[in-house]
Amino acid sequence: MIRDSLILASVLFALGLAGVLLRRNVVFVLMSIEVMLNAAGLAFIAAGARWQQADGQVMFIFILAMAAAEVAVGLALVLALFHHYKSLDADEASRMKG
Amino acid sequence: MHVVFYISAAIAVAATLLMLRQLNAVHALIYLVISLLAVAVVFYTLGAPFAAALEVIIYAGAIMVLFVFVVMLLNLGQAAIRFERKLLGKGSWICPAVLAAILIAELTWLLIEGVGPMYPPMTIGPVEVGAALFGPYMIGVELASMLLLAGLVGAYHIGRRERSGPEPADVSEEAHK
Amino acid sequence: MILLALIAVLIGGGMVAAVAARWSAAAARWISLLALLADFGLGLSIWVRSAGAAGPWLVDADYAWLPQFGIRFHLAVDGLSLLLLMLTFFLGFVSVLASWSEITESVGFFHLSLLATLAGIAAVFLAVDLFLFYFAWELMLVPMYFLIAVWGHENRVYAAIKFFIFTQLSGLLMLVAILALYFFHHSTTGVYTFEYADLLGTALPPGTAMWLMAGFFVAFAVKLPVVPLHTWLPDAHTEAPTAGSVVLAGLLLKTGAYGMLRFVVPLFPDAAHKFAPVAIVLGVIGILYGAILAFGQTDLKRLVAYTSVSHLGFVLLGIFVGNALALQGALLTIICHGISTGALFVLVGSLQERIHTRELGRMGGLWATTPRLSGAALFFTLASLGLPGLGDFVGEFLVLLGTYRVSIPAAAIAACGVLAATLYGVRLVQRAFHGPNVHELRLADLAPREGLVVTLMAVALLWLGLYPRPVTATFQPAMDRVERVALK
């Protein structure tokens, strides 16, 4: 079951990655990133269960905190982007390249 | 328990897949929430009730609410869905799908080949987690708090700067009057 | 203590000059001059007091630096480094005087950079801890880079970056070789040390020794420069301000020669011996190639720069021929080339200050309007083309004499290099100073300050040409050691 949960984590991570690559809308990209982070958290939980230690969950909590911070900044960026380009297309932002 | 695990795993994967192909952001969000809730159940079956609770409260609750707020702020209507359809070109899914498939294959291969003997899951409650969190991981907690603070400040800063453009400035001046 | 003072006076002087320049540019110049004079005096006192001293080092100063890695702040002088130090201070003195009226912007920073470069060079000559040596080796590049990039001529940034890349990359090779040597020494003796004297006898497998020697050789060959690696030199020399050119040609190149003598040959005697034929061929190629390129140049400074390539071919030849005659000849060439080429750069610099060009085509017939400058240029050109009675001749003749014992064809071809020197020498004099004054230039002749510089250098060359024995006698013990190693 733990192995299966790790496989589930892999599948979710891969799906998140696919989402990041597939979608051009930044909101969707952010959502896909959430999926990837969540998959990573799942992997930690599974590993914690495997060793019967609390560390896995601790790590999950850290990931949670990180995801929260990331979403806050990311969504602020989405708003800024939308105000600036009047579009949510991530490729539009390629004009920012220096 | 096993049955619950597999059912919720299947739901998580399916919900994520559906999320990926949604054009409407709010619909996608709902699928995402479903996926997260399913994963919470998986956590529970893995003997991590505390993590499951956090997943529901913070992820599916707080963070997703943030998303909903933003989507509403952006006020995307039917036009956004048409635009989204345009963005999602015909063949655009091929490359991500191939990459994702390879990734899944590689990781699965690793897991099937390399994982040693498995112990049955054992419930680890909030007590142990709390003891670990504020014991050896104290520094991590401090760092996380700083990260959150930084995220707060950063989000505020980025949002504020956009609003201090010329037009909003006029608005605020008028508001003062 | 006195060795530490040599470096400290330069750095301190540079800093005081940088500060003083806020109030008065002249003060900065005088302070730099005094600092160099003080160092020259210290060097002289070492020379006088240490005459006939026994032991490998005349003066030795050893301080702990990073003892856990076996790194010590170990400075020492023998005859070889002492005379190179004297040359450093002398040419430093000259370059301060030469840039007296040339440099008008950021005078303080200029003198800081100049003195810092000189301090780095002095440290290179003084260091006998390999780590300290590498440290100084890299350190002298930075202020030199500024000298070229800030106060240089039209194409200065290109030249400065080229200079930096060449020297820096080759320096990294040396670092690798130093570290490898350090670990090899540890693996055989169990002691971690960068101390020169300890590393001397390190037993190395022949293949490894060859590789490590190559690492050192490339670093020094770029500085020297040896022909396929020389192309940074003409650009850097041409674009640098006068002081920069003097320091580059007179001193920086000499650090390469010094490194070969101090490290390449003694640390890897067998590998160096095996490598010698290649180095000799490279030296001979350098002599001819540099001379022919010098003959083809129309930029006066570039012409002089290529003569350096040619002359330092003699140095390389002398070092790898490795007998007493050739070694002493190489050293004398080092000293005399520093003075004669330095003087040529001073004169070209003062000419450029007057006519704002270095193109030979824009000169001609200058003798009529600036007889003193032209006469001085003639004198140093003659020195450069190896006129007997002036220093360069003695050095080059000894190198050739020594080379003949090892390889007759090399000596014969290198002797043709002296002939080629005649070609570019007379061409320089003809195009710039003789001929009709077609551009109707009317220029001020050498000022007393410039006259003093030039006279000092001319006297030094005459002395070295007619009575070089004090110099060769000072070199002798150090050279005996190198020769013993080379013959072993």
Place this chain on the structure above:
Amino acid sequence: MLDLLWLIPAAPFASAAVLLLVGRRMPRKVVATLGVVSIAVSAIVSGLVAIAFIGSPPPGNAYDQHLWTWIAVGGFHPGIALYLDPLSLIMTLVVTFVSFLIHLYSTEFMAGDEGYARFFAYMNLFVASMVMLVLGDNLLLLYLGWEGVGLCSYLLIGFWYRDPANGRAGQKAFIVTRVGDTSMAIGLFLLFHMLGTLNIQELMARARADWPVGSGLAIAAAALLLGGAVGKSAQLPLQTWLPDAMAGPTPTSALIHAATMVTAGVYLIARTHVLYEIAPAVQLAVAIIGAATLLLAGFSALVQTDIKRVLAYSTISQIGYMFLALGLGAWSAAIFHFMTHAFFKALLFLAAGIVIEALHQEHNIFHMGGLRRELPVAFWAFLAGGCALAGLPLVTAGSYSKDWIIASASPSPALWAAAIAGVLLTSLYTFRLIFLVFFGTARTPVSKQPGVAEQIPVWVLAVLSIVGGSERPAYRPFMAHLFGATPKPPEALSTIAAAAAFFTGLVCAWYFLRGDAPATNPLARFWYAGWGFDWLYGRIFVRPVEWAARVNHNDVIDSMYDGLATLARFVWRGLALTENGKLRWYAAAIAGGTLIFVALVIFL
């Protein structure tokens, strides 16, 4: 008295240094006084030294004055040391005395020149270097003087630097002689390497002891030194610089041709004659070079139009005689001819200078004529010098020295015939010159008569040209025993043949060579151009070097590094394409990279 020897080179050296440093600010009178007096001191000291030396010969008939050790490195310690023996004594005497006369002459000749001090400085340096060359007791010191003369010839030939042609002539002299010097330097390396010293006397002793006659090393050493001698003495194949060297002021030409420079090669061979005795093949080569040069130069002199170029080719030809004598082992004869040649060639040049000065810098002999009455001084001087040059039998010095050489050549019929032919040629071109310049009708008016300072040297030299070679018991034996060998007495046959050749030339010149215009047939043009050597060397040496310098002006090697930089820039362009700012592209790149690494972990 002998310990004053150092003063002979030192006086002109010091004077040259003073004149170079502060000469421009000195009044002309002081400059002239300093310039002349320093040489006078040298000449007087050499006279005193000569008296002392002959009066009470030092032990071994040689005197060595060690001033200081020049270099002391690993068994190589040449000194700054002067060596006086009969050979260097006679050379020093002639050099300083003739130079003194030329300097005296120059005070008037150069009076109007702006570079007065510079001129005297260079001239003094020239004499000092020559004396150093002659007196040096080791080959390195000799080499110092040797290069010094080369340098001064360069400076003096290009003295009037405003004309690029003069500069070119000076450069040519310097470079061509330095070609020879390089050969000589290699010879020095060889000698030091094999024999362990450069001290001439030790060298000769060791060579005689170590090397059997005809040994390869001796041949190599002698040949390499010969290379140097050929360059300085303008012999085949390095003779091309001397005719062009006429670009310098006339006293310079006199100095180069008579007293200094060109005779250095003769001195070098005489000085190291032991080597040539051990290497008979090279000695024969010396003789053949001498004979060939004397003929070639004689033919060239026959068709020249510039009065100084005629004299220049005659010098090459006369030095050819000296080489012939050296090659035949008649060392004393060579030195004897050097001495008489110094007198009459200096005389001829100084007289030519008077002519040129009188005719507003006119050099072309076809624009002269009839000067016998207008310039009697020059005429009589020229007549005396010309007769000595062509060898008027019994009367002039030149005939004695030349007869001696011809007599020495009698064992070899070919060389002997060449020497006699040389006499005929000499007589032809000499009298062609005299007839064209001093007889016939005047074509250019005379504007200046020589002053006292010009006349005195001319008269003194004229007298010496006549009497310098007669059978004086005082120095004929001295000359003869310079090298410890008794010379062949002149033979009747040689003397008569030479006399016949002389008179034939005189008569033929009168009847056939007084034309109004220079000969223009191809052969004459070929001779006029010095047998095409300049053309040949231009093609073989000058152009390739210039071509290489021009082609490689920008340093091929540097462009290789530029290629490296271009490559780096190319790669940068390629990599910059990936930096397109597209978020998803970056994410895909990260994902791709991760996949590859995971794959590596799995499969390796």
